[in-house]
Amino acid sequence: MRSIRKLYQFFVDIPNETGSTLNDRYEVLRVLGTGSYGIVYLCKDLKTLENKIIKQLRPSKRNKRRELALFENEIKVLRSLNHLHVPSVYETFSSNGNYFYVMSFIEGDNLEDLIFEKKKTFKEKESLLILTELLEIVNELHFNSIYHQDLRIPNIIMQNNHPYLIDFGLSKQVLNESNQQKMQELKQQDYYDLGEILLFMLYTTYSSEKKKALPWTEELSLEKETVFLLKRLLGIKDPYLNSCEILADLQDALKAM
CATH class of the missing domain: 1.10.510.10 (Transferase(Phosphotransferase) domain 1)
Structure with a gap:
C-alpha cells in the first residue's frame, strides 16, 4: 500500500518548472525542497523584482482534509506573527486546483x-x-x-x-x-x-x-x-x-x- 502511494506521489507531485510563472507574477527560479506536504520554490516577483518564497501544497495532498488544514494553519500562524526573524506572508492563491502562498525570502x-x-x-x-x-x-x-x-x-x-x-x-x-x-x-x-x-x-x-x-x-x-x-x-x-x-x-x- 505504501509503495503504491509513493508511486502515485512520484507521478502527481511534479514541481513547476524553472522559468514558469505562477499567478502571472512569480517566476520560478528553482525548487528549494520538497517536504512531507509542501513544495517550496524560490521565485522572482516580476512586479517588485524581489525574490520571494512560494510554498505549494503537494498535489497529492490537496484533496485530503487533514493536509489542507495543516497548510491553512501554517498560513494563519505566520499571518498572526510580526517578527523580523520569521517570514511574512504576502498573499495566497490557487491555480488549477493547487494551493500556494507567498512569503518573504530570508537569504542565508x-x-x-x-x-x-x-x-x-x-x-x-x-x-x-x-x-x-x-x-x-x-x-x-x-x-x-x-x-x-x-x-x-x-x-x-x-x-x-x-x-x-x-x-x-x-x-x-x-x-x-x-x-x-x-x-x-x-x-x-x-x-x-x-x-x-x-x-x-x-x-x-x-x-x-x-x-x-x-x-x-x-x-x-x-x-x-x-x-x-x-x-x-x-x-x-x-x-x-x-x-x-x-x-x-x-x-x-x-x-x-
Missing part, C-alpha cells in the same frame, strides 16, 4: 548545511548567544500561544550570524488557555528541541579519537553552567517551566565564559 544558509556541508564550527559562547536569540523568537511565539513543534537545524536560517526561524507546518496554536497541561507539554517540546539545536552546534568543535561513542556529558568539555542548562532543556534534570528560567541560566552560562 540553514544550520544543517552550515554544519554538515560547510563544516562551520560554533564555539561554546557563540552557540549560547545564538540560542539566546532563538529563545527570544520562541518566547514571542509562546506569548501568542503558538508552539513551533519542529525546531530543527534545517529550519534555522543563519544570516550574518543571526538565526531566523522557518517552516511552521507542524506548529500549533492553543487559544483555549484552560488547557494548561497541553500548553505546558507543547512548550517543553520546543524547549527540548532548543536543547538539541544547542547540542548540534556544540558538537561542531568536537573531534573523536575514541572508537566508542560516549554520552555528550563525557565527550564535550563545557562549563558546568552550560551542562546544567542542557540537562534542564533536555529533561535530564527538572525541565524548564518558562523562558525566564531558561534566560536566567543562559546568562549564567555566558558569564562563565
Whole structure:
C-alpha cells in the first residue's frame, strides 16, 4: 500500500518548472525542497523584482482534509506573527486546483548545511548567544500561544550570524488557555528541541579519537553552567517551566565564559 502511494506521489507531485510563472507574477527560479506536504520554490516577483518564497501544497495532498488544514494553519500562524526573524506572508492563491502562498525570502544558509556541508564550527559562547536569540523568537511565539513543534537545524536560517526561524507546518496554536497541561507539554517540546539545536552546534568543535561513542556529558568539555542548562532543556534534570528560567541560566552560562 505504501509503495503504491509513493508511486502515485512520484507521478502527481511534479514541481513547476524553472522559468514558469505562477499567478502571472512569480517566476520560478528553482525548487528549494520538497517536504512531507509542501513544495517550496524560490521565485522572482516580476512586479517588485524581489525574490520571494512560494510554498505549494503537494498535489497529492490537496484533496485530503487533514493536509489542507495543516497548510491553512501554517498560513494563519505566520499571518498572526510580526517578527523580523520569521517570514511574512504576502498573499495566497490557487491555480488549477493547487494551493500556494507567498512569503518573504530570508537569504542565508540553514544550520544543517552550515554544519554538515560547510563544516562551520560554533564555539561554546557563540552557540549560547545564538540560542539566546532563538529563545527570544520562541518566547514571542509562546506569548501568542503558538508552539513551533519542529525546531530543527534545517529550519534555522543563519544570516550574518543571526538565526531566523522557518517552516511552521507542524506548529500549533492553543487559544483555549484552560488547557494548561497541553500548553505546558507543547512548550517543553520546543524547549527540548532548543536543547538539541544547542547540542548540534556544540558538537561542531568536537573531534573523536575514541572508537566508542560516549554520552555528550563525557565527550564535550563545557562549563558546568552550560551542562546544567542542557540537562534542564533536555529533561535530564527538572525541565524548564518558562523562558525566564531558561534566560536566567543562559546568562549564567555566558558569564562563565
